[in-house]
Amino acid sequence: MYIAQTFNVLHDWWRYLVGLIFVVIAVVLGQLPFTAAVMIKAFSEGDGIGKLDESKMMSLLEPNLNLFLMLLSFAIGLLGLFLVVKHLHKQSITHLTTSRKKIDWKRFWFIFIIWGTLSSSLVIIDYLFITPEDYVLNFKLVPFIILCVIAIIMVPLQTSFEEYLFRGYLMQGIGVSTIHKQFPIIFLYILISIAIFIYLNFIYSFGFLMNIILLILLSGLLMLLLNSKWIERLIKSSNYFAFYKVFKRNSTPLIITSIIFGILHIANPEVDKLGYVIMVYYIGTGLFLGILTLMDEGMELALGFHAANNLFTALLVTADWTAFQTHSILKDMSNPETMALGEIFVPVFVIFPILLLILAKKYKWTNWKDKLFGEVVELPKEDYKILENTD
Numbered sequence: 001m002y003i004a005q006t007f008n009v010l011h012d013w014w015r016y017l018v019g020l021i022f023v024v025i026a027v028v029l030g031q032l033p034f035t036a037a038v039m040i041k042a043f044s045e046g047d048g049i050g051k052l053d054e055s056k057m058m059s060l061l062e063p064n065l066n067l068f069l070m071l072l073s074f075a076i077g078l079l080g081l082f083l084v085v086k087h088l089h090k091q092s093i094t095h096l097t098t099s100r101k102k103i104d105w106k107r108f109w110f111i112f113i114i115w116g117t118l119s120s121s122l123v124i125i126d127y128l129f130i131t132p133e134d135y136v137l138n139f140k141l142v143p144f145i146i147l148c149v150i151a152i153i154m155v156p157l158q159t160s161f162e163e164y165l166f167r168g169y170l171m172q173g174i175g176v177s178t179i180h181k182q183f184p185i186i187f188l189y190i191l192i193s194i195a196i197f198i199y200l201n202f203i204y205s206f207g208f209l210m211n212i213i214l215l216i217l218l219s220g221l222l223m224l225l226l227n228s229k230w231i232e233r234l235i236k237s238s239n240y241f242a243f244y245k246v247f248k249r250n251s252t253p254l255i256i257t258s259i260i261f262g263i264l265h266i267a268n269p270e271v272d273k274l275g276y277v278i279m280v281y282y283i284g285t286g287l288f289l290g291i292l293t294l295m296d297e298g299m300e301l302a303l304g305f306h307a308a309n310n311l312f313t314a315l316l317v318t319a320d321w322t323a324f325q326t327h328s329i330l331k332d333m334s335n336p337e338t339m340a341l342g343e344i345f346v347p348v349f350v351i352f353p354i355l356l357l358i359l360a361k362k363y364k365w366t367n368w369k370d371k372l373f374g375e376v377v378e379l380p381k382e383d384y385k386i387l388e389n390t391d
Contacts, residue, residue, distance in 0.1 A: 001099045002297045003175035003250060007378045009091040013180070016173035019084035023165065026080025030073030037061055037069055063326050064146050067154070067314070074158035081164055096168050098298030107300035108307075111359070116308035123317055127330060134334035138318065143327035151314045151326070159306040166257045166286065167293040167302050174253035178376050181235045182226055184247045187256075189225065193218045250294055251373045258286030273321040273336035277344060284348030291356065294372055295365045 041060050061069070085091045097103050127135045177183055197214060204210075225231060234240050262283030265271070270278055289302040314324045319332040359365070 002294060003172055003253065003376055004378070005095065005099050006091075006172040006176045009095065010089045011173070011176045013173075013177050015088050016169070016177070019081075019088050019169070019173075022084050022088075023077055023080045023169075027073050027077040030076030033072060034066075034069035037065070059320070059325055063318075064143060064150055067147070067324065067326055068150050071150075071154040071158045074161040075154065078157055078161035078164065081161065081169060085169065096164065096172070096299075097303075098300060100298055104298065104300050107296070107298075107363075108304035110304070110362075111301050112304035112308040115305050115355075116312045119309060120312050120316055123330070131334070134332060135317075135330045136333055137329070138327070138331040139329045140327060144315075144329070147327045148315065151311055155311045155314055156307045159310050160303060162261070163289070163299055163303050163306055166261045167289055167299050170257050170260070171253045171290065171293060174256055175250065175376050176378075178248045178252050179378060181240075181244055182231070184240075184244055185226070185231065185234075186222070187247065189222055193222075245375070248375055249373055250371065250376060252376075254287070254290040254294060254372065258283055258290050261286035261289075268323045269321050270323065270336070274344075277341065281344045281348055284352065288348070288352040288356070291372065292359070295356075295360070295368065296363060301359065 038060055060066075082093060085093065085096050094101075094103055197218070200214065235244075262279050262285075265282040266276075266279070289306065292301040292305070293299050310324070314326050314328065316328055317330045317332055318324060318326045318328040319334075319336070321336050322332075365371075
């Protein structure tokens with residue numbers, strides 16, 4: 001129902017493309033203050049911007065200022081996304097959030113408290129009893145109070161942006177797009193185009209103008225491909241129909257959004273220190289949050305989990321090699337290169353499944369196969385009234 005209800009709003013594929021471009025522009029505009037501050041600081045210290053790597057950029061500014069400016073782009077992105085949803089799709093925020101008549105904040109606070117308590121307890125136990133030598137006390141009252149104010153306001157905006165973009169906007173947008181018979185062709189073409197784009201940039205280091213020209217050429221080739229007679233014959237074939245049916249399922253937006261969610265974290269400094277194995281955690285977390293959304297018919301649980309995860313981390317522990325470098329209570333001094341694989345795999349393959357079982361029992365989830373792998377079917381108009389009144 002969560003994906004199917006999107007058929008009740010303006011859901012043309014081009015609206016999602018235009019909307020996504022608008023959101024990206026909003027995020028880029030939101031990054032300008034951070035970029036300007038880093039450049040001013042770098043030049044004032046006699047360094048050129050070209051000498052700054054990712055880790056140095058994240059540590060150049062005072063930690064509280066750095067955190068605020070870094071999170072500002074997500075806040076602007078969230079505003080841009082809400083404007084797109086309201087004006088381009090004529091969709092309410094409640095409709096984007098849940099299939100219930102109103103947002104269930106009890107769900108949000110339940111998992112927020114559960115995960116915040118559990119994740120914080122694991123860190124505290126590690127600090128007190130298991131590897132206390134890996135931590136130093138980093139607490140300073142005034143900077144910590146300022147951190148609390150910034151984090152409590154800005155971190156939920158950051159996590160909400162990511163959830164509304166991936167588990168909301170893209171989950172619904174890709175889901176309703178799978179009903180079009182051209183979807184498998186477009187999806188495979190985009191994958192090939194991305195590979196070509198990355199390869200050519202790696203070999204030739206294209207500038208901004210050449211990248212725009214390349215994107216226009218790839219887009220033009222896609223339009224020619226979709227309007228060719230060969231594609232028309234392919235779509236009408238029985239073999240293609242079977243192929244199309246594989247994509248026309250709830251698992252398609254679940255898998256795609258989870259992979260994109262993971263890949264977009266590839267620029268995090270943690271990847272440089274831990275290696276690409278950390279992508280298992282990022283993509284696995286995306287899958288976990290996507291399953292929460294589909295099984296619970298809404299984003300409330302995903303919003304609460306993600307907010308608790310980032311907020312408690314920002315306040316409790318930091319490290320020189322993480323994306324969040326803050327005036328937290330503790331600082332992790334351990335060598336990330338010796339980090340046990342269990343710290344990556346245990347959450348994804350042990351803790352997250354246990355949480356799913358607990359939530360399934362509490363909220364009486366049923367019909368897992370249909371909700372996760374069932375076909376995306378456009379509901380008849382008369383069924384939307386039933387949907388809107390479902391508690």
